[in-house]
Amino acid sequence: MIYLQIFSGxxxxxxxxxxxxxxxxxxxxxxLMGITxxxxxxxxxxxxxxxxxxxxxxxxxxxxxxWTVVPLILVMVMFFYGYRGYVIMREVPEDAMNIxxxxxxxxxxxxxxxxxxxxxxxxxxxxxxxxNLYSLDVIHSLYIxxxxxxxxxxxxxxxxxxFTAQLEGEYEVLCAEYCGLRHSYMEAKAVVIPQEKxxxxxxxxHPELNKDPRGLEILKANACTGCHSLxxxxxxxxxxxxIFGIQRIVLVAGKExxxxxxxxxxxxxxxxxxxxxxxxxxxxxxxxxxxxxTNEDMxxxxxxxxxxx
Amino acid sequence: MENHTQPLDFIQxxxxxxxxxxxxxxxxxKRIGILYLVSITTFFLVGGLLGGLxxxxxxxxxxTVMSPQTYNAFFTVHGIIMIFLVVIPGLxxxxxxxxxxxxxxxxxxxxxKINLLSWWLxxxxxxxxxxxxxAGNGAPDTGWTFYAPYSTESGTNVVAAVFxxxxxxxxxxxxxxxxxxxxxxxxxxxxxWFRMPLFPWSLYATAWIQVLATPIVGITLMxxxxxxxxxxxxxxxxxxxxxxxxxxxxWIYSHPAVYIMILPAxxxxxxxxxTFSKKAIFGYxxxxxxxxxxxxxxxxxxxxxxxxxxxxTTARWFFSFLTFIVAVPSAIKVFNWVATMYKGSIDVRTxxxxxxxxxxxxxxxxxxxxxxxxxxxxxHVHDTSFVVAHFHYIIFGGMGFAFFAAIHYWWPKMFxxxxxxxxxxxxxxxxFVGFNVLYFPLFIIGxxxxxxxxxxxxxxxxxxHLISTIGAFILLTGIFLMIYNIMRTKxxxxxxxxNPWGGVxxxxxxxxxxxxxxxxxxxxxxxxxxxxx
Ligand SMILES: [Cu+2]
Ligand SMILES: [Cu+2]
Numbered sequence: 001m002i003y004l005q006i007f008s009g010x011x012x013x014x015x016x017x018x019x020x021x022x023x024x025x026x027x028x029x030x031x032l033m034g035i036t037x038x039x040x041x042x043x044x045x046x047x048x049x050x051x052x053x054x055x056x057x058x059x060x061x062x063x064x065x066x067w068t069v070v071p072l073i074l075v076m077v078m079f080f081y082g083y084r085g086y087v088i089m090r091e092v093p094e095d096a097m098n099i100x101x102x103x104x105x106x107x108x109x110x111x112x113x114x115x116x117x118x119x120x121x122x123x124x125x126x127x128x129x130x131x132n133l134y135s136l137d138v139i140h141s142l143y144i145x146x147x148x149x150x151x152x153x154x155x156x157x158x159x160x161x162x163f164t165a166q167l168e169g170e171y172e173v174l175c176a177e178y179c180g181l182r183h184s185y186m187e188a189k190a191v192v193i194p195q196e197k198x199x200x201x202x203x204x205x206h207p208e209l210n211k212d213p214r215g216l217e218i219l220k221a222n223a224c225t226g227c228h229s230l231x232x233x234x235x236x237x238x239x240x241x242x243i244f245g246i247q248r249i250v251l252v253a254g255k256e257x258x259x260x261x262x263x264x265x266x267x268x269x270x271x272x273x274x275x276x277x278x279x280x281x282x283x284x285x286x287x288x289x290x291x292x293x294t295n296e297d298m299x300x301x302x303x304x305x306x307x308x309x
Numbered sequence: 310m311e312n313h314t315q316p317l318d319f320i321q322x323x324x325x326x327x328x329x330x331x332x333x334x335x336x337x338x339k340r341i342g343i344l345y346l347v348s349i350t351t352f353f354l355v356g357g358l359l360g361g362l363x364x365x366x367x368x369x370x371x372x373t374v375m376s377p378q379t380y381n382a383f384f385t386v387h388g389i390i391m392i393f394l395v396v397i398p399g400l401x402x403x404x405x406x407x408x409x410x411x412x413x414x415x416x417x418x419x420x421x422k423i424n425l426l427s428w429w430l431x432x433x434x435x436x437x438x439x440x441x442x443x444a445g446n447g448a449p450d451t452g453w454t455f456y457a458p459y460s461t462e463s464g465t466n467v468v469a470a471v472f473x474x475x476x477x478x479x480x481x482x483x484x485x486x487x488x489x490x491x492x493x494x495x496x497x498x499x500x501x502w503f504r505m506p507l508f509p510w511s512l513y514a515t516a517w518i519q520v521l522a523t524p525i526v527g528i529t530l531m532x533x534x535x536x537x538x539x540x541x542x543x544x545x546x547x548x549x550x551x552x553x554x555x556x557x558x559x560w561i562y563s564h565p566a567v568y569i570m571i572l573p574a575x576x577x578x579x580x581x582x583x584t585f586s587k588k589a590i591f592g593y594x595x596x597x598x599x600x601x602x603x604x605x606x607x608x609x610x611x612x613x614x615x616x617x618x619x620x621x622t623t624a625r626w627f628f629s630f631l632t633f634i635v636a637v638p639s640a641i642k643v644f645n646w647v648a649t650m651y652k653g654s655i656d657v658r659t660x661x662x663x664x665x666x667x668x669x670x671x672x673x674x675x676x677x678x679x680x681x682x683x684x685x686x687x688x689h690v691h692d693t694s695f696v697v698a699h700f701h702y703i704i705f706g707g708m709g710f711a712f713f714a715a716i717h718y719w720w721p722k723m724f725x726x727x728x729x730x731x732x733x734x735x736x737x738x739x740x741f742v743g744f745n746v747l748y749f750p751l752f753i754i755g756x757x758x759x760x761x762x763x764x765x766x767x768x769x770x771x772x773x774h775l776i777s778t779i780g781a782f783i784l785l786t787g788i789f790l791m792i793y794n795i796m797r798t799k800x801x802x803x804x805x806x807x808n809p810w811g812g813v814x815x816x817x818x819x820x821x822x823x824x825x826x827x828x829x830x831x832x833x834x835x836x837x838x839x840x841x842x
Binding site: 017055067085089090138141146286 | 625685757
């Protein structure tokens with residue numbers, strides 16, 4: 001089962017990683033078994049009842065040298081395989097296709113060279129792909145186990161990874177760096193398809209038609225939609241759908257109070273999110289956005305939320 | 310009737326103090342050791358309980374017994390308690406305090422009052438750590454690593470938790486300082502460096518790490534506090550800071566911290582194996598010097614926690630190279646331990662069982678560490694449950710089992726009472742089996758791509774998680790049986806006598822429990838430490 005997974009060649013990185021894994025694993029298993037067996041043999045062979053008198057031996061310089069030098073050589077062999085499997089990960093071929101990856105709490109966006117943005121990572125088979133990793137908030141880590149690749153998306157930094165997908169199919173894309181409440185749900189699919197299919201998929205993109213309203217753009221760019229859904233589903237915070245104009249019970253300094261969700265309440269919730277928290281939702285999860293968003297931005301957001309019936 | 314030829318033992322002799330004050334204001338290294346034993350055991354049980362509840366949550370996919378926010382707080386608090394309150398002070402604070410002076414033929418540590426201050430700082434830090442869980446805006450949810458910018462932005466009670474770790478750091482530094490001076494200045498006449506037993510040697514290497522590395526994490530944690538309170542901009546890129554800088558600073562301490570835990574553990578094992586093999590330790594100097602080598606090289610390998618962080622390519626292979634080098638001195642110790650058993654006369658008693666299983670578990674922990682030290686393989690298994698399994702084999706299978714070994718080895722000396730050995734062996738077996746059932750499956754699902762710190766998981770990982778959770782409950786059963794068995798010596802223990810195991814280091818030459826002054830007359834050392842017959 002593990003073996004099958006290890007030797008599948010879903011990307012060009014699998015071979016180097018799995019080979020160094022097998023080198024380390026075999027040497028380690030040999031020593032683990034050998035030393036454990038020797039120890040058990042000594043314990044049985046030299047047990048008190050069978051060997052009542054110990055023979056005093058202080059040590060042996062020859063043995064010390066042997067068991068210093070031999071492990072030293074073996075770890076250098078392991079280092080070498082690890083280095084070899086890794087060094088190709090940093091050398092991106094010139095013809096690689098660039099995809100911009102935005103990680104945010106708690107989702108991934110994959111942006112292609114023509115501007116198309118996808119929630120899943122579509123990949124043409126046998127084509128080198130370079131992922132440029134960005135984060136909008138905290139550190140995330142893009143991890144595709146089947147491809148044996150992982151690199152952190154660090155805010156304020158541009159990291160990258162590259163690989164060539166070699167087998168058609170769907171693979172898990174996960175977030176490996178702990179990033180808060182919905183860390184374990186920050187997943188996507190890597191979909192590997194033939195070049196022609198990929199080209200059709202990529203061309204199916206109409207920026208004029210799909211253009212988001214300004215308010216939604218701002219919500220997405222600030223990762224608000226990670227916690228506040230647009231479809232009524234309950235995430236960390238209340239959904240935006242149908243929220244405008246209704247009455248809500250909020251907690252003000254521990255006391256319940258009924259408010260109408262109007263422009264003032266929405267603006268206040270952006271600026272001081274913990275002042276009036278809707279009942280049954282956690283406080284202190286959201287930070288104030290008064291320094292992050294301009295007043296116009298906040299206005300656009302409110303305008304957009306009004307349209308979400 | 311008092312027997313005037315025999316001095317009172319340290320438990321009877323309260324030094325004019327009453328009740329609990331005879332403990333919490335005592336400067337006797339033995340009493341301080343026991344204060345640590347009680348505090349550390351308490352926190353170990355709290356941390357273990359949190360771990361057990363986390364395992365229960367992971368018994369099946371989806372939400373089972375707690376919400377994701379609770380789970381995130383649990384693994385954070387579990388980490389903070391286990392790392393800062395249990396394993397870092399751990400063996401040094403308990404058995405180092407109790408036995409270091411005795412093993413080098415001294416009456417106490419160099420600075421007994423500072424020693425008591427260390428414990429008080431520990432307690433202060435512990436209270437702060439507990440407060441951070443209950444007071445304010447909810448338990449911290451950052452992981453014990455406090456990675457920025459999550460830790461500078463999280464709405465939870467991070468400042469208190471970080472400050473707790475800061476105070477605990479001082480406790481650790483002072484203990485280290487105390488041990489260094491004690492070892493340099495207070496060895497019995499005739500005890501040259503190479504006549505010193507190897508547990509003190511390991512404490513000596515450890516103490517240097519405590520003194521030199523702990524200030525770095527102290528400063529780093531204060532930078533987090535400053536960042537949160539005053540928006541300075543050290544680490545948070547939205548303030549102009551660099552999150553990778555935080556990781557460097559954090560691991561410059563926190564990698565060597567692994568050696569703060571494991572070196573004394575190796576020291577304990579090095580004491581136990583000769584005693585039960587009735588044979589001098591094989592390669593005394595190699596073991597002593599390998600502790601120093603581990604402490605020295607261990608400073609320069611921290612970057613192996615950051616292979617996927619976007620560190621430069623050169624830094625990545627440089628740290629990988631050094632990480633492989635630091636594996637060698639650990640291997641040397643293992644070879645010497647096993648060689649000590651050769652042609653011994655081995656008495657398989659409870660402490661020896663723990664010591665032998667330590668070697669096995671430590672090897673698994675160490676060898677899987679090679680997978681993580683290697684660049685290509687680490688890219689795949691970094692931040693997966695493979696890492697979780699690896700460091701639990703080192704910290705729990707290593708340091709934890711060494712702690713269990715030490716408690717079974719030295720308890721008769723500390724309290725003069727022997728426990729029921731048969732029940733102790735049964736508890737060992739349950740603990741050993743439970744441990745492996747708990748942690749081994751995590752290696753397998755880790756290689757298959759199960760990330761760590763996940764509240765929920767994909768269905769293909771269910772079997773591994775289920776087995777692991779079952780293991781957790783076997784392990785807890787074993788530990789509770791062990792603690793019960795030890796505690797019951799208070800009423801049902803048989804007198805242990807001065808030297809129940811036939812050991813030859815100095816602690817076995819004085820009464821059990823030892824008198825306040827340890828030695829009526831300071832011994833003069835004329836032989837190497839492990840001279841049998
Ligand atoms: Cu993430
Ligand atoms: Cu490390």
